[in-house]
Amino acid sequence: MFIFLGKRMAQSVFILLGVTLITFCLAFLMPADPVRMLAGRSATQATVESIRTQLGLDKPLPVQYLKYLGRLMQGDLGRSYKQKTEVTELILSRLPATLLLMAGTIFFELLIGIPAGIFSANRRGTATDNWIMALSFAGVSVPQFVMGLLLLYMFAHIIPIFPLGGYGSLQHLILPALTLGISGGGWYSRMMRSSMLDVLRQDYIRTARAKGLSEWAVVLIHALRNAVLPVIAMIGLDIGIFMAGAVVVESVFGWPGIGQLAWQAIQMVDIPIIMGVTLVAAIGIVVGNLLADLVMPFVDPRIYLQ
Amino acid sequence: MIVLFTVSAVFAPFIAPHPPDEQFFEGLTLEGAPLPPNSNFWLGTDLLGRSLFSRLLYGARTSLIIGIAANGAAVLIGAILGITAGYVRGKVGMVIMRFTDLMMAFPALLLAIALAAIFKPSLWIVAMVIALVNWVQIARVIYSQTIALVEQEYIEAVKSIGAAWPRILFIHTVPHLWPTLLVWGTLGIATTVLLEATLSFLGVGVRPPTPSWGGIIYESQSYFLDAPWLVFFPGAAIMLLSLSFNLVGDALRDILDPTQRGHQ
Numbered sequence: 001m002f003i004f005l006g007k008r009m010a011q012s013v014f015i016l017l018g019v020t021l022i023t024f025c026l027a028f029l030m031p032a033d034p035v036r037m038l039a040g041r042s043a044t045q046a047t048v049e050s051i052r053t054q055l056g057l058d059k060p061l062p063v064q065y066l067k068y069l070g071r072l073m074q075g076d077l078g079r080s081y082k083q084k085t086e087v088t089e090l091i092l093s094r095l096p097a098t099l100l101l102m103a104g105t106i107f108f109e110l111l112i113g114i115p116a117g118i119f120s121a122n123r124r125g126t127a128t129d130n131w132i133m134a135l136s137f138a139g140v141s142v143p144q145f146v147m148g149l150l151l152l153y154m155f156a157h158i159i160p161i162f163p164l165g166g167y168g169s170l171q172h173l174i175l176p177a178l179t180l181g182i183s184g185g186g187w188y189s190r191m192m193r194s195s196m197l198d199v200l201r202q203d204y205i206r207t208a209r210a211k212g213l214s215e216w217a218v219v220l221i222h223a224l225r226n227a228v229l230p231v232i233a234m235i236g237l238d239i240g241i242f243m244a245g246a247v248v249v250e251s252v253f254g255w256p257g258i259g260q261l262a263w264q265a266i267q268m269v270d271i272p273i274i275m276g277v278t279l280v281a282a283i284g285i286v287v288g289n290l291l292a293d294l295v296m297p298f299v300d301p302r303i304y305l306q
Numbered sequence: 307m308i309v310l311f312t313v314s315a316v317f318a319p320f321i322a323p324h325p326p327d328e329q330f331f332e333g334l335t336l337e338g339a340p341l342p343p344n345s346n347f348w349l350g351t352d353l354l355g356r357s358l359f360s361r362l363l364y365g366a367r368t369s370l371i372i373g374i375a376a377n378g379a380a381v382l383i384g385a386i387l388g389i390t391a392g393y394v395r396g397k398v399g400m401v402i403m404r405f406t407d408l409m410m411a412f413p414a415l416l417l418a419i420a421l422a423a424i425f426k427p428s429l430w431i432v433a434m435v436i437a438l439v440n441w442v443q444i445a446r447v448i449y450s451q452t453i454a455l456v457e458q459e460y461i462e463a464v465k466s467i468g469a470a471w472p473r474i475l476f477i478h479t480v481p482h483l484w485p486t487l488l489v490w491g492t493l494g495i496a497t498t499v500l501l502e503a504t505l506s507f508l509g510v511g512v513r514p515p516t517p518s519w520g521g522i523i524y525e526s527q528s529y530f531l532d533a534p535w536l537v538f539f540p541g542a543a544i545m546l547l548s549l550s551f552n553l554v555g556d557a558l559r560d561i562l563d564p565t566q567r568g569h570q
């Protein structure tokens with residue numbers, strides 16, 4: 001158990017190092033010269049050079065990379081070129097909004113996905129099953145920005161029960177979280193369905209049926225517990241998909257999270273912010289994967305950690 | 307549905323009632339607002355008075371070209387890396403698979419946005435960016451399948467009668483991977499169509515005036531409460547195209563992949 005944990009941690013650290021290397025290279029490939037953008041068009045050559053020295057951008061690349069890593073270790077993601085503030089601070093101030101959106105998204109994903117999956121598994125092979133599965137595909141096939149705009153149009157414009165976007169109350173959270181929840185819910189319903197079908201094939205379910213329990217009692221009391229846990233453990237693997245969705249949905253709904261921050265930074269070629277957000281997202285993904293791996297054996301004791 | 311979209315894309319110049327880039331004077335109201343669907347402009351006009359129906363037809367070209375090119379490239383990269391890693395194993399295999407793990411940890415959309423911001427996006431650049439992001443999963447699937455195949459007894463039998471490695475690889479291994487590649491290739495087009503639309507919607511996709519479904523929505527986003535058709539029709543087009551590739555891919559999997567059959 002501990003050996004496995006150690007190995008996985010070491011692996012995660014290597015992956016994160018690789019991520020920093022790639023973000024660093026990407027930032028360097030950006031066509032716009034950040035020094036020029038900072039100094040403005042009319043700056044003299046001398047001003048440009050002094051800013052370059054000040055930012056340490058005149059050093060050789062490996063030196064810049066090592067310095068960057070050293071600062072990362074201290075939790076310092078550098079300073080934003082445009083907003084003149086610490087990137088760490090910016091991200092921390094935006095993080096709660098994104099985490100809130102994530103909680104809302106997970107809520108809707110499970111709320112949609114689990115009942116749909118159970119129902120579909122229970123009616124396997126029927127028209128109901130086919131319709132639910134077709135709908136789940138439709139859910140994942142609608143681009144999130146289209147779904148977001150449609151929900152806005154329906155529930156903020158035609159029937160104005162929700163605000164047109166922004167941040168602050170539960171009312172603001174519902175539409176963006178629902179947008180992400182619909183596409184995620186599509187995947188969860190498919191996973192829930194196949195997990196449920198696996199459980200329903202087992203012997204103890206036949207026993208439960210044999211003692212005369214009603215079909216719903218078998219499904220909800222005996223099968224659900226075993227079927228739902230693996231699905232819930234998948235949440236940890238979902239963070240990458242969520243981050244991509246967050247960039248889109250936060251920009252549609254004006255939700256002030258790190259997705260919107262990343263988006264604004266890319267428009268302004270604010271490299272430290274882009275690198276910072278990518279890194280934070282990558283940490284989220286790596287930690288999520290690690291958690292999913294660690295939770296699995298508790299959920300299903302047949303899985304051993306090696 | 308796929309056939310319908312393909313026909314629209316290929317024959318767009320013949321079907322389109324108006325040129326996609328022409329701004330019609332009568333395509334705007336007197337106040338300069340876009341027109342809702344009417345008998346002349348079947349799906350209405352956009353902010354510049356262009357025919358939305360014609361732009362959607364040409365947009366199908368963009369989506370399909372990117373969908374097929376980008377996904378084809380992604381499948382190719384994924385297959386080559388996956389097969390190499392699975393067949394050669396050892397250090398080469400480990401390096402490739404570690405790199406794949408690394409790419410899995412990368413938020414794909416952020417990476418695509420960053421790449422698209424670096425290379426000034428044109429149709430082919432966007433396709434390339436998507437391919438660079440999308441090969442990862444295919445590589446993983448192919449890798450694990452190749453490993454399982456190579457360990458089977460018949461491969462050992464072939465080896466023991468002295469077959470050279472190209473023969474083992476191309477005649478005895480790769481043909482077994484075709485079904486998987488076909489399924490993932492089809493499902494991947496759905497993902498690619500969505501990713502292209504999303505990039506265009508975020509303004510880092512195909513550059514205007516090339517019509518792209520995501521781009522049409524991006525251009526009219528701030529106007530959509532007054533002109534919902536500018537979001538609704540391209541949105542429906544993206545969804546239908548992506549949905550049909552998803553459904554076909556799913557059906558192919560049921561037919562071709564016997565290991566999944568138990569779940570049906």
